[in-house]
Amino acid sequence: MAFLKINGMNVHYHIWNDTSDPAIVMLHGFTGSTHTWVPIARQLSGFRVIAIDCTGHGKTDSPADVSLYEMDYQINVLEEVCRLLQLDRFSLVGYSMGGRIALSYALKYPTRIDTLFLESASPGLKTEEERIARRQADSQLADKIEDNGIKSFVNGWENIPLFATQKCLPASVQEQIRKERLDQCAQGLANSLRGMGTGMMPPLWDRLKELQMPVTLITGKLDTKFDNIAREMTALNKKVRHLTVNDVGHAIHVENPSEFATIIKETISYIR
Numbered sequence: 001m002a003f004l005k006i007n008g009m010n011v012h013y014h015i016w017n018d019t020s021d022p023a024i025v026m027l028h029g030f031t032g033s034t035h036t037w038v039p040i041a042r043q044l045s046g047f048r049v050i051a052i053d054c055t056g057h058g059k060t061d062s063p064a065d066v067s068l069y070e071m072d073y074q075i076n077v078l079e080e081v082c083r084l085l086q087l088d089r090f091s092l093v094g095y096s097m098g099g100r101i102a103l104s105y106a107l108k109y110p111t112r113i114d115t116l117f118l119e120s121a122s123p124g125l126k127t128e129e130e131r132i133a134r135r136q137a138d139s140q141l142a143d144k145i146e147d148n149g150i151k152s153f154v155n156g157w158e159n160i161p162l163f164a165t166q167k168c169l170p171a172s173v174q175e176q177i178r179k180e181r182l183d184q185c186a187q188g189l190a191n192s193l194r195g196m197g198t199g200m201m202p203p204l205w206d207r208l209k210e211l212q213m214p215v216t217l218i219t220g221k222l223d224t225k226f227d228n229i230a231r232e233m234t235a236l237n238k239k240v241r242h243l244t245v246n247d248v249g250h251a252i253h254v255e256n257p258s259e260f261a262t263i264i265k266e267t268i269s270y271i272r
Helices: 034-042 071-084 097-108 128-148 150-157 161-168 171-182 186-196 205-210 224-234 257-271
Strands: 002-006 009-016 023-027 048-052 090-095 113-119 215-220 240-245
Touching: 002 071, 009 034, 009 071, 023 034, 023 071, 023 097, 034 048, 034 171, 034 257, 071 097, 071 186, 090 097, 090 257, 097 113, 097 186, 113 257, 128 150, 128 186, 150 171, 150 186, 161 171, 215 224, 215 257, 224 240, 240 257
Parallel strands: 023 048, 023 090, 090 113, 113 215, 215 240
Antiparallel strands: 002 009, 009 048
């Protein structure tokens, strides 16, 4: 296990493939960890793959201070990780929550990014009414996680409609996903919802036009909500392209890792 000490917080990361260039940084989604990227990293043997556990997830610390989960802080942590690992330029991959962090980072540090991959990600909620409703819902869920514990939360979380397509995965894969979720910290997940839930994120729709690096949006055909969000995003910037993967839902990298890895390899190879 490898850790970096950033502002007193232990940040866990994992590196696959001992090559110096090109580098790919990967950010998991809510309830995820570096482990979610293992099948992808195995198929990216020609690339240096760096996966990071976000605050409150995996083996990274889960502080009590909610401000340490806020988006600006996450961006700063990611920048410090990249600085300490001497990553001048790299491709950035973010899934769901990690996609929101990746997009926010790319807007603040655009010269760092060779190409940006956003998997099932959103630029935020468009209206204040939507954001207020989401903050209230996330706050209630955060309280439940802390009151009832991780197992009770996971039993409900794995059965929400967003993950329905994962029921078709082999039992061994489903068990790995469940274990990754059960290994989380209740305080970490709860504060993640409070600090960087979608309702806490400033909407970035109007800033998508600022992106100058190549951007690839990846969504599952069966995840109609995020497929439609990606279509809206694509219309706002000619640098953005949208790829839809058939027969999968929200977590393409889990449900069809071969196709996901191929998209990354072919995109980076073409750009280089």
